[in-house]
Amino acid sequence: MKIINLEIQAVRDLNQALHDQSIKCNEREWEVLCPKGQHNIACGLDQSLTIDIKGHAGYYCAGMNKKAHITVHGNVGQGVAENMMSGTVRVKGDASQAAGATAHGGLLVVEGNAGARCGISMKGVDIVVKGNVGHMSCFMGQAGSLVVCGDAGDALGDSLYETHIYVKGEVKSLGADCIKKEMRDEHISELTELLNRAGVDENPTEFKRYGSARQLYNFKVDNASAY
Amino acid sequence: MCGIVGLYLKNPALESQLGELFSPMLIAMSERGPDSAGFAIYGDEVNNDFIKLTLRHPNECYDWEAVATSLKLHMDVAVDWFQNSNVSVFKIQASAAVAQQFIDKHYPEILILSAGQSIEILKEVGLPEHIANTFNLKNMKGSHIIGHTRMATESAVTMEGSHPFSTGMDLCLVHNGSLSNHNRLRQELKREGVKFETDNDSEVAAGYLTHRLQQGDSLNEALDNALKDLDGFFTFTIGTRNGFAVLRDPIACKPAVMAETDDYVAIASEYQALSSLPGIDNARVWEPEPATIYAWERNT
Numbered sequence: 053m054k055i056i057n058l059e060i061q062a063v064r065d066l067n068q069a070l071h072d073q074s075i076k077c078n079e080r081e082w083e084v085l086c087p088k089g090q091h092n093i094a095c096g097l098d099q100s101l102t103i104d105i106k107g108h109a110g111y112y113c114a115g116m117n118k119k120a121h122i123t124v125h126g127n128v129g130q131g132v133a134e135n136m137m138s139g140t141v142r143v144k145g146d147a148s149q150a151a152g153a154t155a156h157g158g159l160l161v162v163e164g165n166a167g168a169r170c171g172i173s174m175k176g177v178d179i180v181v182k183g184n185v186g187h188m189s190c191f192m193g194q195a196g197s198l199v200v201c202g203d204a205g206d207a208l209g210d211s212l213y214e215t216h217i218y219v220k221g222e223v224k225s226l227g228a229d230c231i232k233k234e235m236r237d238e239h240i241s242e243l244t245e246l247l248n249r250a251g252v253d254e255n256p257t258e259f260k261r262y263g264s265a266r267q268l269y270n271f272k273v274d275n276a277s278a279y
Numbered sequence: 280m281c282g283i284v285g286l287y288l289k290n291p292a293l294e295s296q297l298g299e300l301f302s303p304m305l306i307a308m309s310e311r312g313p314d315s316a317g318f319a320i321y322g323d324e325v326n327n328d329f330i331k332l333t334l335r336h337p338n339e340c341y342d343w344e345a346v347a348t349s350l351k352l353h354m355d356v357a358v359d360w361f362q363n364s365n366v367s368v369f370k371i372q373a374s375a376a377v378a379q380q381f382i383d384k385h386y387p388e389i390l391i392l393s394a395g396q397s398i399e400i401l402k403e404v405g406l407p408e409h410i411a412n413t414f415n416l417k418n419m420k421g422s423h424i425i426g427h428t429r430m431a432t433e434s435a436v437t438m439e440g441s442h443p444f445s446t447g448m449d450l451c452l453v454h455n456g457s458l459s460n461h462n463r464l465r466q467e468l469k470r471e472g473v474k475f476e477t478d479n480d481s482e483v484a485a486g487y488l489t490h491r492l493q494q495g496d497s498l499n500e501a502l503d504n505a506l507k508d509l510d511g512f513f514t515f516t517i518g519t520r521n522g523f524a525v526l527r528d529p530i531a532c533k534p535a536v537m538a539e540t541d542d543y544v545a546i547a548s549e550y551q552a553l554s555s556l557p558g559i560d561n562a563r564v565w566e567p568e569p570a571t572i573y574a575w576e577r578n579t
Contacts, residue, residue: 089550108550108564127564129550130534148534148566167566168531186531187569 053081063090070120074098089129094122097139111148114141117158130167133160136177149186152179155196161250168205171198174215180250190215191227199246201254209262217262218243220254229268233261281442281455282308282407282428282548283535285516285523286556287575290542291422294322298419300556302411304545305426307552309407311455312428315441316410317402319451319518322421324397329357330375333392333399334382335366335438343367346386354381364413366392368399375448390439395449397520402427402441422577425518425546427453434479444485447492449520454481455548456512456533464508484509488517502526502572516546522576531569538562544575 056066066084073079077099084105087093091110094103097120105113108126117136124132127145136155143151146164153169155177162170162179168186171179176195187205190198193215203221210227216239217230226232235257243256284304288294297320305316325331334346343362347369350358356372371378375394382389393400401414407428411417427442434440443451458464461480464487469475473486487508491501498519505515506529514533517524525546527535538545538553540562547553550564567573 088554089552091551107560108554110549110551127550129536146565148536149531168569 053083054079055083055085057085058088058090058093059086063093066093067095070094070097070099070101070103073101077101087126091129094120097122100139108145117141127164132162133158133177136160146183147181151181152177155179157196159249161252165202171196171215174198178246178249180246180252182252184221187224188227190217190230193217197242197246199243199250199252199259201252209264211268212262212264214264216242218246218256218259219262220259223260223262226262229265230262231265233263235259235261280311280430280432282311282552283425283453283455283514283516283546284308284427284548284552285423285425285453285518285525285546287423287523287544288542289544289577293542294422295420297322297421297424298416300543301419301424301426302416303555304547304552305411305416305428306408307555308428308548311548312430313406314431314436315402315404315429315438316407316427317400317441317443318416318424318426319393319398319400319443319453320419320421320424321397321399321449321518321520322419322423323399325370327396329370329372329396330378330394331396331399332369332371332378332382332394333366333401334369335390335392336388337365339365341365341367346382346389349385350378350381353385363401363415365403366401366414391445393445393451395520397422398445398449398451398518400443400445400451402438402443404436404438404441423518423523425451425453425516425523427455433457434477437477439476440479440482442481443518444482446485446489446517449518450488450492450498451518452481452485452488453516453518454484455514456528458484458509458511458513460510480511484513484515498524499572499574506570514548519576522574524572524574525567526572527567527569529570535567536564537567537573538564 082103087107089110095115098118101120103122105124109128111129112131114122115134121140123142130148133141134153136158138158142161147162147166149167151166151170152160153172156175160179162181165183166185170185170189172191174193180199184202190209194213197216200219204223207227209230359370442453458480461483514535515526
């Protein structure tokens with residue numbers, strides 16, 4: 053296992069060492085010490101690595117991740133796993149706003165709470181949050197799933213496309229074109245699998261499903277007089 | 280972009296280290312605000328029959344002794360003062376209004392940065408580290424302190440446009456964000472008699488709070504009204520004589536993170552600025568909710 057102490061080495065050096073693994077992989081396991089809230093830790097990886105970040109990370113941690121499995125043993129700032137393509141990112145603490153923004157694939161697990169705009173414009177990632185999510189979560193979510201074991205803030209799923217949303221707790225309010233939907237067998241199976249992948253012990257039948265009413269997809273001729 | 284930092288000591292034993300603990304916090308936010316920096320420190324309180332003014336003159340060799348002598352002669356009151364770079368702190372045995380009128384009338388070239396029993400505001404153009412060194416922040420003592428590092432977006436890079444802004448007796452404001460209705464609001468506040476030095480949007484927020492407080496609002500009421508009347512993005516930290524308050528707008532685009540231990544409560548725009556605090560690894564760290572007032576006050 054390779055250990056990098058960010059009190060001694062720069063984030064840029066860490067990221068370069070991790071990027072080098074995509075060309076020739078000679079070290080699969082990495083540990084990052086003393087992150088102290090620095091930004092852009094473990095960004096842009098493209099190799100099946102296991103990385104443990106021991107402490108709180110700053111903005112865009114594990115952004116653009118491909119294949120790697122990254123665990124943050126602390127909190128993260130905004131934009132964790134933004135634009136992730138594949139792999140796994142696990143946050144043991146809380147995540148600030150825009151967790152998993154625009155991410156195309158992979159799995160993001162937040163064991164604490166996630167802030168505002170969690171999963172904004174998500175395009176295929178699966179996000180499982182053990183705690184609560186903030187307002188405007190899943191705004192313009194296009195694909196993938198968001199699972200919230202706690203409560204959701206205002207305007208959940210505003211202007212939603214085809215992201216599946218499952219919430220166990222209270223939803224403060226739903227955003228435009230987001231509605232509560234029936235929980236059918238295929239959704240129970242999907243949620244069961246998501247919870248299993250995330251290692252979260254919850255009963256899928258206690259969740260409610262939310263999705264797009266699909267009323268904002270096309271221009272409505274009835275509204276023509278408004279222009 | 281700007282940086283906000285604040286530190287409120289719950290443990291009085293740490294008061295002698297306030298500047299030492301706070302200085303790295305301010306400097307850590309240099310990337311968010313390299314234009315100018317400033318801080319409001321609370322401590323070294325004067326008695327109720329005294330007023331403490333922080334006065335500034337651009338010339339470091341300004342004859343402050345003459346100002347003190349003149350105050351003593353004309354007003355026949357006790358005056359104590361000390362100089363720190365181009366700023367002097369005057370402790371005058373008079374009411375705030377009388378002391379400020381005297382300075383305004385006889386020394387119009389002097390700018391009053393703050394007034395109160397406890398507050399001292401120090402700010403300047405330049406890198407945060409430079410400002411911390413200029414005012415010898417590391418060796419300062421006190422109960423609590425809030426600071427700001429500025430990256431100007433809407434108005435000029437000047438000392439007058441830098442934060443904190445005084446918003447009344449022992450009150451001040453630092454702001455990260457931008458207000459979109461500040462021109463209209465400035466006009467309305469001017470009609471109400473509020474004076475402005477700059478075109479800065481944050482100064483309007485400060486003027487707004489000053490006005491609301493003068494109208495009889497409590498700090499909580501003034502901040503509640505700010506949520507209705509201020510349009511735009513903001514994370515505010517408001518310094519008070521006994522503590523500080525934090526407020527984010529309902530959209531909460533501008534970052535804030537808080538930490539609390541048995542010894543202190545701290546706020547910063549980014550966790551990086553908190554990482555130098557003792558015991559931070561075991562602190563409760565959280566993000567303040569949008570449109571929610573957080574306040575810490577010590578009992579007096």
